[in-house]
Amino acid sequence: MGKLTSFKRSLWVFHASGGSCNGCDIEIIAALTPRYDAERFGIKLVGSPRHADVLLVTGAIPRDFADKLRRIYEQMPDPKAVIAVGNCGTSGGVFYDSYNIVGPIDEIIPVDVYVPGCPPRPEAIVDAVVKAWLKLEKLEKQLEGKEE
Amino acid sequence: MAKTTYYVPIGPIHPALKEPIRVEAEVEGEKIVKVDVKRGFAHRGIEYMGMKRNAIQTLYLSERICGICSISHPYAFVIGSEKALGIEAPPRAQYIRPIIAELERIHSHILWIGVIAHEIGFDSLLFWTWKGREKVLDVLELITGNRINYAMYMIGGVRRDLKESHIKALRDMITYYWEFTEHMKEVFLSDPVYKARTRGVAQVPKDMALKLNLVGPTARAAGLRMDIRQDIPFDAYADMDVKAVVPQDIVGEVRGDAYDATMVRIYEIEQSLDIIEYCIDNLPEGRILAIPNYIALLNKIKKTAGEAIGAHEAPRGEVVHYLKYDGTRDGPSVWKVVAPSYNNINSWGYCLLGAEVADIPVVVAYIDPCLCCNDRVAVVRDSTGKMLDYSFIHKKAVEKTRALEKELGVRK
Ligand code: SF4
Numbered sequence: 001m002g003k004l005t006s007f008k009r010s011l012w013v014f015h016a017s018g019g020s021c022n023g024c025d026i027e028i029i030a031a032l033t034p035r036y037d038a039e040r041f042g043i044k045l046v047g048s049p050r051h052a053d054v055l056l057v058t059g060a061i062p063r064d065f066a067d068k069l070r071r072i073y074e075q076m077p078d079p080k081a082v083i084a085v086g087n088c089g090t091s092g093g094v095f096y097d098s099y100n101i102v103g104p105i106d107e108i109i110p111v112d113v114y115v116p117g118c119p120p121r122p123e124a125i126v127d128a129v130v131k132a133w134l135k136l137e138k139l140e141k142q143l144e145g146k147e148e
Numbered sequence: 149m150a151k152t153t154y155y156v157p158i159g160p161i162h163p164a165l166k167e168p169i170r171v172e173a174e175v176e177g178e179k180i181v182k183v184d185v186k187r188g189f190a191h192r193g194i195e196y197m198g199m200k201r202n203a204i205q206t207l208y209l210s211e212r213i214c215g216i217c218s219i220s221h222p223y224a225f226v227i228g229s230e231k232a233l234g235i236e237a238p239p240r241a242q243y244i245r246p247i248i249a250e251l252e253r254i255h256s257h258i259l260w261i262g263v264i265a266h267e268i269g270f271d272s273l274l275f276w277t278w279k280g281r282e283k284v285l286d287v288l289e290l291i292t293g294n295r296i297n298y299a300m301y302m303i304g305g306v307r308r309d310l311k312e313s314h315i316k317a318l319r320d321m322i323t324y325y326w327e328f329t330e331h332m333k334e335v336f337l338s339d340p341v342y343k344a345r346t347r348g349v350a351q352v353p354k355d356m357a358l359k360l361n362l363v364g365p366t367a368r369a370a371g372l373r374m375d376i377r378q379d380i381p382f383d384a385y386a387d388m389d390v391k392a393v394v395p396q397d398i399v400g401e402v403r404g405d406a407y408d409a410t411m412v413r414i415y416e417i418e419q420s421l422d423i424i425e426y427c428i429d430n431l432p433e434g435r436i437l438a439i440p441n442y443i444a445l446l447n448k449i450k451k452t453a454g455e456a457i458g459a460h461e462a463p464r465g466e467v468v469h470y471l472k473y474d475g476t477r478d479g480p481s482v483w484k485v486v487a488p489s490y491n492n493i494n495s496w497g498y499c500l501l502g503a504e505v506a507d508i509p510v511v512v513a514y515i516d517p518c519l520c521c522n523d524r525v526a527v528v529r530d531s532t533g534k535m536l537d538y539s540f541i542h543k544k545a546v547e548k549t550r551a552l553e554k555e556l557g558v559r560k
Contacts, residue, residue, distance in 0.1 A: 094212050
């Protein structure tokens with residue numbers, strides 16, 4: 001197998017919302033729209049986890065949703081990175097004592113970058129994606145090393 | 149016989165849906181012959197948590213029911229709590245509250261208009277409308293300190309005062325949006341493609357809208373004159389003459405489709421601008437909190453018993469909070485939330501039957517669904533006081549669906 005060159009061009013992101021309040025979700029869209037314009041770096045939301053390099057997860061993950069999140073994660077090709085956006089995804093936030101919450105997200109799938117804030121600003125979300133990018137580059141090098 | 153229908157599951161995770169819900173459709177060629185909607189993927193048990201916390205904590209929890217309506221839920225909550233506890237907000241607070249609520253309506257409606265443009269394939273329009281939306285978010289941030297989840301309201305008033313600089317920013321914003329809505333009317337309402345794509349799609353006639361219990365812009369698009377701000381006015385809304393925006397007043401006819409819903413929302417933005425202008429022109433002087441000390445407030449709550457319903461017209465329709473304080477703890481002993489999307493999702497089944505697969509996103513989007521608002525648990529007691537368990541309610545729900553199916557002529 002040759003070099004993995006896809007990240008050098010662009011980063012595709014899949015967004016899964018699990019029991020979020022929507023605040024983080026609209027900030028993610030806001031990060032893509034003209035004011036913050038993450039698309040100029042080639043960061044793009046895609047419609048299927050199979051096409052994605054990065055998984056953005058928001059929300060505190062209700063019981064019903066946990067296995068679906070796991071399935072999404074497993075469908076993503078390696079190397080992959082996961083970003084937990086928002087307080088409720090990173091720690092449970094205001095929903096910490098709910099009977100129907102099985103999160104935070106890192107109890108269900110491994111998380112690489114945490115973005116605290118309720119909701120975080122779009123700048124913080126773009127920053128998190130850049131951090132995930134660095135991690136992907138590292139993973140990519142490892143993978144290439146193994147292949148040789 | 150060969151199978152002629154195909155089963156198309158949509159969701160719970162789907163790019164057309166920003167939030168988890170599942171629509172199951174059976175299609176015959178392009179036609180949808182059977183639909184089922186499954187919800188509940190975003191249930192977080194908020195009411196239960198609220199009944200364990202104190203009222204101020206619950207107020208901020210109510211903000212997190214929905215990040216887009218993060219003013220509407222607290223608004224209904226404070227209105228209900230004030231009624232139940234016998235607290236009255238000072239006049240200045242009563243004028244500041246509608247300003248923030250209308251700012252939220254502007255950002256929410258513009259958000260919706262962008263989403264519907266995206267659903268029918270006009271991505272550049274999504275970007276254009278969301279660029280326009282940043283202006284109101286800037287003003288909200290200036291006044292409240294955050295873009296979403298403002299923590300602005302308090303039982304008995306508001307937490308932050310309006311300064312001269314805020315009022316200036318509001319006036320700038322009003323000028324900006326009068327131009328922007330004119331532009332939006334041109335881009336959306338006069339565009340032949342947009343018209344062709346939304347006319348007749350997701351059409352709900354008036355009597356059906358009543359039957360399905362639709363609320364908010366969805367009901368107004370069908371020609372029903374209903375708006376909490378007009379029907380049960382509160383705060384500064386009582387001082388002005390808020391009238392429900394309906395298509396028959398704008399163009400003289402009602403069709404109740406996605407095009408009418410767009411029109412209603414654009415004109416409601418203009419109505420919001422008028423309301424904000426009225427409020428800043430007539431802003432009374434004085435205090436902003438009835439009980440500025442939160443400990444004193446909590447102590448009062450602990451000693452007061454009462455129950456009340458608070459209602460507010462959220463961007464998507466009426467939001468109703470029922471609150472009961474029993475005078476023994478500093479938070480509500482019963483808290484029940486009814487969010488508008490719950491009613492509006494009823495229209496999906498009706499609109500999708502017989503529609504084309506390509507219309508699913510429009511139908512799904514036209515009510516501006518907000519699922520985090522509506523995934524609630526209902527515990528119903530029958531007249532003997534017996535708790536009805538979920539399987540029973542579910543059976544009832546299924547029976548009702550079947551009955552409705554028969555009524556609507558769905559093939560089994
Ligand atoms: S972190 Fe806050 S804003 Fe984001 S989804 Fe959770 S409750 Fe909503």
